[in-house]
Amino acid sequence: MTDTAARRVTVVGMDGRRLSDAARHSLGECRIVAGAARHLDAVADLVAPGAELLPLGGLAPALDRIAAATAPAAVLASGDPGFFGIVRALRERGLDPDVHPAVSSVAAAFARAGLPWDDAVVLSAHGRAESGRSARRALAAALAHPKAAVLTAPGTAGPEAFVGPLLRAGRTVYVAQRLAAPDESVVEAGPADADRTDWAHPNVVLAVDPGRAVAPAMAWMPGHQGAPDGWALPEDAFEHRASMVTKPEVRAFALARLAPRPGTVVWDVGACSGSVAVECARFGAHAVAFEQNAEDCARIRANALAHGVHVDVREGRLPEAFPEAPGATGPGGALAPDAVFLGGGDDRVAAEALRRFRPERVVAALASVDRVATVHAQLTGAGYRVEGTQLQASRLAPLPNGSLRLAAANPVTLLCGTAAPDDP
Template identity: 65%
Template structure:
């Protein structure tokens, strides 16, 4: 029998004390083993490497008591035990996220909670956690030592205008909750475990009562009409084309999506509505202001970067998916150098299709495409209807490349709503 006991700095409950007293083996991080009274003669497993410790726990004849931080069913060891076939009894403590928000006096049913633990697969490191936090006005990040501590998140969150706290060693005698400034972010070291809490000062509490925690998921509708965006002389990706583009980009929380040659920013805004961290690159100053207004009108955050691609993209956070709505071969070549997993290109000129296709294919992508030509209903005199044809657009989509990890990472200060 395995009993998992949550340790939150407070006294253990009667059930937990009884489980410890009756355990033949107690497992936990050294700080947890030191924090409780383990009966003399009880076998101990100090958890350092998780996989090795789990093997020992699963093979022990027991009964085994496993000590874990806070609520072990919330981004904790319960998942790992269940994955190995265990059916543990769980006696939870207060989660570190709940404690962090309590210390700040904030509700957290409207917060997105992300974990940087064990997210280094395929070179992504803490990027997914950071992308989700940047896209949401209130976020908590469960950090980890070894490249995924607060230092990996603080510069970008502060540059985005967030009010950021680091809550260290919650529930212990040396608990500390620190409001972080830019200077402190670059020079201070932090004690583990800790939680980073980032809040948009203008959105400390959600405008409406949340019915589901974290990000609300897909918006009610997408591929919105041109009238949903401010644009310059119809220079906007048409809804029928945008619907296919969004399907191929796959925006969602934890992803970084670029909109290169963004114009009105309609693609970036729609990606942000799905919870992605959207970055819009646009050289025209008036268009950049339009993008910010469009993002604000839809209640999302879009990072807006000034300049001509590919130069303007060099310092940006590495993308998972890129939409290229403007620019020539040099722009597409610059995008490909960053190795996003998905690239989508919209082309009005037929003669540009073959070079773009070949450039993507030569870079190792699997390339597909379709010509999108919509005919929209339009009125005729006398109440009849006709179909009005729109100009055809070729959409290429390329898949199959893997991101190379943390290239760049600086965040522009040109942010919607900042």
């Protein structure tokens, strides 16, 4: 770390408030000042006469110019420039900036809503927005977590990608537009806003589960709490019908291959008790459970509630009950899956899930040996690399005389498919 006085590049965060004396002093020394037009306007009377003003239209050329210069330069940025901001890009160019942070838009948005946010996940939908991937990942994480802030980007990652699906999931949704600007507007979205497209940028979307707007206990680490405190939970951690629940030994291996985590979508197909969906949600994935039996659907909801997670339960007979358009997030739509667990349903269900949704990972749990060759052929035919394992656990159980026996559980074959790397 260099003495701040010796640093050539200064970064000044802007949040509409008066800049600190130190930031004002640094700005006055700079020969180049780069920033968005609105930020340059705001500091016009602080910049030295003759200093070059560099509007940040294309970010990379302006930063390259600053990196190549020898004169002191400043970059103006929104909020806290060290938080999803310009400091990263400057560091990548080998610069060691002197940073004067302002209040982050996320902090300001939660403040406007009057909510604590140490329990929130903060998601950036910036990045590979053209493919919609950043927005999809951010939405999956926001749906899975009781409190989320999304840094949006105009286009496919704007509020229109988030507001409707989050409202339909029962969240209270706020859109904080142009914070600290004279036309700032923070609105709680209502049903009429679900399809709205005329949001003002920049903006932050907040989504809050009304039942958990204030977490029951203060966490020690912000956001998602990481791996749950125990997984591959025993059968009796779930309500189930006549022992129709994936056994923990099998579930452990299935979870390892499904790789549930924040930002991913996992479908539990033929979910029954929903034990797989609930465990995926505990790892931070957005879990969708497809189940045709209404009583089982009620049990899945109860199991999710008991474990404090959100599972999107879809009642209906498969494959007809699969969402029409893969990836559609409108009413009846569902985010396309990263991983699918085939715990129920027949070969036609498996075939349709693979053909229509092409998840990156598939795990099929098969009790019937007849189906092993068929599903294996479906997976390899669809271009998956397939690993097959028969699992047969024997648990220690007491005998009446006090000694122990091995109680065998039914063997299950797990077929795990991974999409080849060059797959879309």
